[in-house]
Amino acid sequence: MTLKFRSPALVAFSIFSILFISASSAQAAHRASKKPAAKAAASKGRRGRETASSRRDSRQSKRERAAEGRRGRGDRRASRDEKLSRKDWKHMSRRERMIAARLEAERRRREAAERARQIALALARQRAADQALKDETAANIQRDETTGEDMEVRRAALSALGDRAGTVVVMNPKTGQVYSVVNQEWGLRRGFKPCSTTKLVTGLAGLSEHVIDPVQTVNIGTASYSLDLTDSLAFSNNGYFQRVGGQVGFDKMMGYARKLGLGQQTGINFPAESPGRLPAFKEGYAVNHMSSHGDDIEVTAIQLATLTSAMANGGHLLVPH
Known part of the structure; x- marks a missing residue:
């Protein structure tokens, strides 16, 4: 529509409206243009903060790993084969x-x-x-009953024992007369593992059961040598007597041990004599090991004295007195 009358006020109002709209549009455009930049700046700030946070987290995790490493280092060092670093040396x-x-x-x-x-x-x-x-031995010797002992023999036995812990029995192998027992508590009342002295029983059992003869040599395991009974006793060869005991067997081994006075009182006129002890049963390799080491056997010194006396006097087991 064409205006026929143009008022100066209307014209001014129109110009003001146009300028206001233009200014508003410019401000809107300016704000719109600022938003991406603001977003970018905010994103950059966040990234910066995140990077700083990540660095802090990384440092924290490194400290934690280091602490874990220090805590676990003791475990790693516990094994000689455990390496301090899994890296190959040449790559370090x-x-x-x-x-x-x-x-x-x-x-x-x-x-x-x-x-x-x-x-x-x-x-x-x-x-x-x-x-x-040693202290127990000295105390026991002080309590020994020496009535009827040969004091000269006793002094010699005490000198031979010296300051060591142990017991000494001096006995005549032909008559059974006991000249002296030093440390009577251990010699008569307490049983001990015989260890290699049990080889005497094993050797006699082997001879009696015709498993060996005195001069027969026996190859020892995979070794490149052989021994007879005499040398085996002299060198206390375990392999020899383990083989003999295994061939004799447990029951017969225990039978010969009893015939030689083990596992029972000797009959000496001394109160509370110990009978010692023999195992009730063994089988397999345990019999072999027992035959050379005396496993699960207990003997007294007076029993060993009667055993060796029987071997020395032709086989007569005497009652010590």
Whole structure:
């Protein structure tokens, strides 16, 4: 529509409206143009904050891993085969090699110190046990009943024993007369493992059962040597007597042990004599090992004295007195 009358106020209002709309449009456009930049700046800020946070988290995780490594280092060092680093040595840097070498040296020093400490403790325990046995022997000797003993023989026996822990029985193998028993508590009342002295029983059983003869040589396992009974007794060869005992068998071995006075009182006129002990049953390799080491057997010194006397006098088992 064409205006026929143009008022100056209307014209001014129109111009103002146009300028206001243009300014509003410009401001809107300016705000719109600022939004991506603001978003980008905000995103960049966030990224910066996230990066800083990530760095803090990374440092924290490194500290945690280091702490875990320190806690686990003791476990890793517990095994000699466990390496301080899983990297191959040739791929390590010089610094890593120096660190690994230092840690390895420290581990070895600690292990050596611990071994030395354990050895020292074991030696101290052994010395204490030995001293306790010596003290017990000395106390027992003071309580010995020496009535009827040959004092000259007793003095010789005491001199032979010295300051060691043990007992001494001096007996005539032809008559059974006991000249002296030093440390009568151990010699008559307490049984001990016979160890290699049981080979005397095994040898006699082997001869009696015709498993061996005195001059027969026996090959020992896969070794390149052979021994007869005399040499086997002289050298206390375990393999020889294990083989003989296994061939004789458990029941017959125990039968010969009883014939030689083991597992029962000797009949000596001394109160509370110990009968010792023989095992009730063994089978397989346990019989072999018992025949050379005396496993699960207990004998007294007076029983061993009667046993060796019987071998020395032609086989007569005497009653000691």
